[in-house]
Amino acid sequence: MMERSVLYPAATWRLLVDEPADGATQMAVDEAILRAVVEGFSPPTLRFYAWSPPCLSLGRNQSGSDVDWAACRAAGIDVVRRPTGGRAILHTDELTYSVVLLQADPRAAGDVVESYRRLSEGLLAGLRHLGLEAVQARGQRTAGTVLSAICFETPSDYEITVEGRKLIGSAQCRARGGVLQHGALPLWGDLTRIVSYLNLDPDQREAQRRLLRQRALTLEEALGRAVPFWEAAQALAEGFAEALCLDLAPGELTDYERSLAAELRQSRYAHPEWTVGS
Numbered sequence: 001m002m003e004r005s006v007l008y009p010a011a012t013w014r015l016l017v018d019e020p021a022d023g024a025t026q027m028a029v030d031e032a033i034l035r036a037v038v039e040g041f042s043p044p045t046l047r048f049y050a051w052s053p054p055c056l057s058l059g060r061n062q063s064g065s066d067v068d069w070a071a072c073r074a075a076g077i078d079v080v081r082r083p084t085g086g087r088a089i090l091h092t093d094e095l096t097y098s099v100v101l102l103q104a105d106p107r108a109a110g111d112v113v114e115s116y117r118r119l120s121e122g123l124l125a126g127l128r129h130l131g132l133e134a135v136q137a138r139g140q141r142t143a144g145t146v147l148s149a150i151c152f153e154t155p156s157d158y159e160i161t162v163e164g165r166k167l168i169g170s171a172q173c174r175a176r177g178g179v180l181q182h183g184a185l186p187l188w189g190d191l192t193r194i195v196s197y198l199n200l201d202p203d204q205r206e207a208q209r210r211l212l213r214q215r216a217l218t219l220e221e222a223l224g225r226a227v228p229f230w231e232a233a234q235a236l237a238e239g240f241a242e243a244l245c246l247d248l249a250p251g252e253l254t255d256y257e258r259s260l261a262a263e264l265r266q267s268r269y270a271h272p273e274w275t276v277g278s
Contacts, residue, residue, distance in 0.1 A: 007245070008107055008245040009106070010245050011044065011245065012246070014044070014250075014251040015046050016250075016252065016253070017047075017048045017230075017233050017250075018049040019049075020052035022052065022080075023051055023078045023080030023269070024265050024269035024270035026055075026080075027080055027082055027083060027264075028265035030083065030098050030100070031083050031180070031269075033047065033100045033180075033253075034083075034180045035178075035260060036257050038102070038176045041256055043249075044099075044102070045100045046098075046237065046240055046248060047097065047099075047100075048097055048236065048237070050091075050095065051091040053076055054091060055091045056078070056197050057080050057081070057088065057091060058277070059082060059086040059087050059088070060081065060084055060173070061085060062081075062088065063277065064081075064275070066198055068198055071197050080269055082182075084181075084182065085172070085173070090194035090197065092189065092193070093186060095185045095229050095236070096182060096185070097123075097182060099180070099182070099240075100178065102177060103177050107119065107244050112174070116170065117136060119170075119181055120160060120170070121243040122239050122243045123183075124136065124160065125238075126235045126239025127235070127236075127239065130219075130231075130232070132219075133162075134162045134167055134168075134222075137160070137166070162222045165214075165215055165217045166215060166216045167185065167186075170182065171183065185232065185236075186218040186219065187227055189218060192208075192209040192212045192213060195208045195212070219232065
């Protein structure tokens, strides 16, 4: 029998496990849920999804000059800009989670870093259901560190690592009293593929590949077996319920969320001016 956390009052959240979609759609849906939760039209929501076609996502304030646009077009790689911060991620062969809740919820208490710590407990518990003991990193960046364009190169505070290598990268935004946190769990595949789609010279590309091999890993590498999307989603859902004292009620997007997501996709996430940025 699953043991529940006693740190939080019991709550019921909606659980969404969505079909793969393109990057602009997935980011628009995440923002639409955030708005609906803030406006009181939807309950707090835990969502799992995948990306099709593969997509390079940029952090909200990341420069579009980091992207090798020609390489992305040639390989059929989408590019989208997230509503959250952080650096570039190549979304393929992965499970993505998103959590949307009110900032007043005790699970989101404190500043961004503190709420990372709280929500990451759900990720850790989910990984334990898969037989993996992971930990929350304390940030490995020091003063004067030069950030690369790649999210998975270095863990930030309370991101998930295994034996010092980053497994789950997350990012968060807050708006009008609401919190959206989403992150990527690479299930299998070559994490260095992202380097081919960034604006780097050949020496930089090879250096970045070496660093990624040293500093990040997939779930398959960590466990020694491939974990299907649906198994990973079930395990993480159980972990969130256990760690955050939740009852998860399977649901679907409301008509309002679907309509708002379609509007956001057209006006923002699929729009070149938003995607290319500065």
